[in-house]
Amino acid sequence: MSRIGNVLIPVPKGVDVKITPDMKVTVKGPKGQMELDTQKRVSVNQDGDALQVLRPDDSQQSRAYHGLYQRLLSCMVKGVSEGFKKQLELIGVGYRVAKAGTGLTFNLGYSHPINFPAPAGITLEAPDNTNVVISGFDKQQVGQIAANIRRLRPPEPYKGKGIRYKDEHVRRKVGKSGSK
Numbered sequence: 001m002s003r004i005g006n007v008l009i010p011v012p013k014g015v016d017v018k019i020t021p022d023m024k025v026t027v028k029g030p031k032g033q034m035e036l037d038t039q040k041r042v043s044v045n046q047d048g049d050a051l052q053v054l055r056p057d058d059s060q061q062s063r064a065y066h067g068l069y070q071r072l073l074s075c076m077v078k079g080v081s082e083g084f085k086k087q088l089e090l091i092g093v094g095y096r097v098a099k100a101g102t103g104l105t106f107n108l109g110y111s112h113p114i115n116f117p118a119p120a121g122i123t124l125e126a127p128d129n130t131n132v133v134i135s136g137f138d139k140q141q142v143g144q145i146a147a148n149i150r151r152l153r154p155p156e157p158y159k160g161k162g163i164r165y166k167d168e169h170v171r172r173k174v175g176k177s178g179s180k
Contacts, residue, residue, distance in 0.1 A: 005066030009051040009074045012081050017051060019044055025073065029080030031137040032121060036072060041065045044073065051077070079137040086146040088132040092161035095153070096129040104132065108153040108163075116149060132163075 011017055015029040023038040038044060041062040045052045053070040055062040078084075090097060090108075098105050103117040104124050118124045122136040122145055132149060136142045146165070155162035157173040164170060 005053055005055065005063070005070045007070060007074075008047075009053075009070065009077055011046075011049050011051060011077055015077060015081050017046055017077075019046060025076075027073075027076045027080050029077075029137075031080050031083045034076045034080060034138065036069075036076060038069055039065050042069050044069070075139045079139055083135055083137050084139045084142045085133060085135040086142055087166035088134070088146060088149055088163055089166055090130045090132070090153075090163055091155070092153075092159075095161070095163075097126045097132055098129065099124075099126045104149075106149075106152060114152055116152075119145065 015027065018026045018028075020026075023040070023043060025036045025038060025044055027034050027036075041055060041059075042065050043054050043056070045054060051073055053066060053073065055066040090106075092109065094107065094109060096107050100115060102124070103115060104126055106114040106116060108114060116124070119141070121138060122134060122141060124145075125133040125135070127133060134142055134146050134149070136145075150163045150165070153162045155164045155168070155170045157171060158175055160170050160172060162170075
């Protein structure tokens with residue numbers, strides 16, 4: 001029995017949820033609007049200020065979709081009401097970031113600066129020259145943009161230089177030992 005799938009999703013004030021007969025769920029809030037087409041193996045009901053995901057049978061596939069769609073809908077409701085945020089930090093001598101229009105410009109030790117444009121629905125900020133804040137209403141898109149920025153210069157294990165998530169721990173390796 002899916003414990004996650006049975007959890008009710010509270011719908012805060014200011015968020016409008018519409019469910020069509022063909023199980024297309026539209027969630028609209030102050031931050032944006034998202035849509036989700038659900039499988040026939042699950043159904044979504046709105047009970048006042050809460051959403052409930054139900055499954056018709058106990059087959060393995062229905063149980064899997066039950067928890068999946070509950071989490072997708074809860075992330076949609078949270079995204080359009082509060083939004084999601086990821087923070088990155090640049091570690092290394094000369095590594096810096098600056099705001100350029102809606103995007104960012106990175107200096108990461110290459111021979112050229114790297115321009116990173118902001119896609120629609122995503123806000124990129126640089127509070128100082130070594131920190132980046134990515135925010136938006138789509139959790140998957142925020143995470144993917146953070147991963148794309150991190151991929152520009154991933155942290156290396158010897159000195160720890162590179163772009164990392166705010167609370168990420170990078171395991172350090174011991175370098176070569178000198179001759180004895």
